[in-house]
Amino acid sequence: MSTRIGVVTFPGTLDDRDALRAVRIAGAEPVSLWHRDKSLKQVDAVVLPGGFSYGDYLRAGAISRFSPIMELIIAGAKEGLPVLGICNGFQVLTESHLLPGAMLRNNHLHFICRDQKLRVENANTAWTCDYTAGDEISIPLKNIDGRYTADERTLDQLEAEGRVAFRYVGMNPNGSLRDIAGITNEAGNVVGLMPHPEHAVEPLVGTGRTDGLGFFTSILKRLISA
């Protein structure tokens, strides 16, 4: 049986097509999920893609967090369902409290869109096991609310438990605390990051590299070996 990976579309989502495509290129079966669906359609993992769900009204991710499909995803994630939140998806995960902290307006107040270098800090999660800790990858970054924030105690805990999954290398693009680009939950099944791996899976487009493909091959490997 093929491995089914769901990609959720909210009103205002932008990157669902690219995420579905990345899933397919990695060798899994992409499954479209709609925010009002009341079933996860037997998917083995879920991607919350980037965009501006619900127009970022109230706060980025604040309204999406209460959509019917999120009820199922939140319950599933607590039982071990692998979930990857990219950009707006990361914001949805922090608003859902599946990941700690919150995202704020970039410290320079500009929308940023560029290739961003990251260091993989944790290569043991469901979504990073095809990388090696210390790997430097370059994938696109595009957002205005990317400044990761949490209180000192939470940050210390994330560091101590190895839950900072990715850190920005070179210039910090948004003022995120401790250069954090992505984090994972305690169990390693939920990962969120601001940059976009799904835009860097084919040499023809994006960065011209395929540095983002590892997220999707990681989850495939993890699910097949499970």
Next chain:
Amino acid sequence: MARVVVDVMLKPEILDPQGQAVQRALPRLGFDGISGVRQGKRFELEVEGPVDEAALTRIHTMAETFLANTVIEDFIVKVES
């Protein structure tokens, strides 16, 4: 119908670059003497029925779970007469 106002502000320790940008613009526009600006959100809720303790408890829960993100924001609930 009674009105209840929920004011949501970033916590004091959270950097507010939007407020800073507003503050920096003030002297340029001829408004002197403002040493700090913080920007927040105000929600005006038109409440059906009496604003009793039960209603205020519901609004408090609403503010805590939805209107504000208490990781980064504080909120105040006020009943307008």
